[in-house]
Amino acid sequence: MVKKSYAKVNIFLKIAGKRGNYHELVSRFVRVHNLYDKLSFIKTHRKAFTIIGNFSCNLETNTVYKAYNLIKDYDGVEEFFLNHEIHIEKNIPEFAGLGGGSSNAATFLLMANEYCNLNLLKDELCDIALKIGADVPFFVYEYDSANVTGIGEIVEKFDEEILNIETITPKIKCNTGEIFKIFRDNFYKEISKEESKKLLSMNSLEILKVLDIKKANDLYESALSLYPQLGTYEKKDWYFSGTGSSFFRINNGK
Numbered sequence: 001m002v003k004k005s006y007a008k009v010n011i012f013l014k015i016a017g018k019r020g021n022y023h024e025l026v027s028r029f030v031r032v033h034n035l036y037d038k039l040s041f042i043k044t045h046r047k048a049f050t051i052i053g054n055f056s057c058n059l060e061t062n063t064v065y066k067a068y069n070l071i072k073d074y075d076g077v078e079e080f081f082l083n084h085e086i087h088i089e090k091n092i093p094e095f096a097g098l099g100g101g102s103s104n105a106a107t108f109l110l111m112a113n114e115y116c117n118l119n120l121l122k123d124e125l126c127d128i129a130l131k132i133g134a135d136v137p138f139f140v141y142e143y144d145s146a147n148v149t150g151i152g153e154i155v156e157k158f159d160e161e162i163l164n165i166e167t168i169t170p171k172i173k174c175n176t177g178e179i180f181k182i183f184r185d186n187f188y189k190e191i192s193k194e195e196s197k198k199l200l201s202m203n204s205l206e207i208l209k210v211l212d213i214k215k216a217n218d219l220y221e222s223a224l225s226l227y228p229q230l231g232t233y234e235k236k237d238w239y240f241s242g243t244g245s246s247f248f249r250i251n252n253g254k
């Protein structure tokens with residue numbers, strides 16, 4: 001019972017509006033094939049819910065624990081996790097804009113659905129996923145590439161060639177909430193409907209040909225103003241994922 005839990009990057013990330021304290025996104029999410037954690041369920045006699053892994057967070061804030069709490073009342077789930085430990089081999093850096101925690105929660109839901117015979121449909125898993133975090137639905141659908149809108153709940157598969165993505169993650173702990181706040185106060189702008197339609201229809205390689213790092217990610221300038229050290233990692237053909245701190249480039253055809 002082992003499953004890979006992939007990282008993602010945001011090829012582009014634009015803001016389309018406000019929803020309460022949140023912001024609506026227009027974004028292309030793409031799975032990073034060579035960067036993943038591994039989740040496994042291993043039989044145990046411990047008789048207590050257990051997650052084993054190299055995290056900086058405590059159990060209560062772990063996304064996998066949040067996911068467990070949302071499904072534990074389904075038949076057989078509690079019993080299953082009294083008898084199986086969850087092991088997570090962490091390779092995706094945290095606070096990285098690579099969605100590691102969100103990906104782990106989605107992978108856990110997919111595995112629990114299978115091994116506890118819950119028979120939940122993807123759309124039902126997506127409703128649960130959204131309660132954990134905005135990026136979790138993307139990972140539940142297991143698409144290589146998708147257009148993601150709303151605050152993350154609208155996920156539409158995008159057909160394109162598999163991208164060979166290289167990432168670097170500076171050791172800078174970017175705070176997502178702080179970055180959105182600076183954006184709202186100092187850099188706020190909304191993408192137009194026409195621009196949004198255009199980007200959502202273009203493939204990722206085309207998009208990156210026409211956008212530079214600042215135009216591709218509306219949150220980059222806000223992140224840079226909070227964490228100026230990020231600027232030292234800026235290089236030609238590299239882009240910024242989510243709220244950072246990771247930069248990425250595409251190596252297809254190189």
Ligand SMILES: C[C@@](CO)(OP(=O)(O)O)[C@H](O)COP(=O)(O)OP(=O)(O)OC[C@H]1O[C@@H](n2ccc(N)nc2=O)[C@H](O)[C@@H]1O
Nearest residue numbers: 021022023097098099133134135151176177180242243244
């Ligand atoms: C912007 C993205 C794009 O992938 O950044 P990364 O986390 O990947 O870097 C994500 O959607 C982030 O989602 P997630 O990391 O789950 O954010 P949350 O923990 O839910 O939100 C932390 C805080 O950021 C702000 N927030 C988050 C998401 C959003 N669409 N609008 C917001 O304004 C809110 O103030 C919220 O309290």
Ligand SMILES: Nc1ncnc2c1ncn2[C@@H]1O[C@H](COP(=O)(O)OP(=O)(O)O)[C@@H](O)[C@H]1O
Nearest residue numbers: 057062063094095096097098099100101102104
């Ligand atoms: N299973 C998990 N793996 C990694 N981080 C987690 C997990 N559960 C909760 N977190 C917490 O989530 C935050 C980072 O989220 P993560 O998804 O790794 O990165 P990002 O939001 O930068 O893409 C940190 O506060 C981290 O401690």
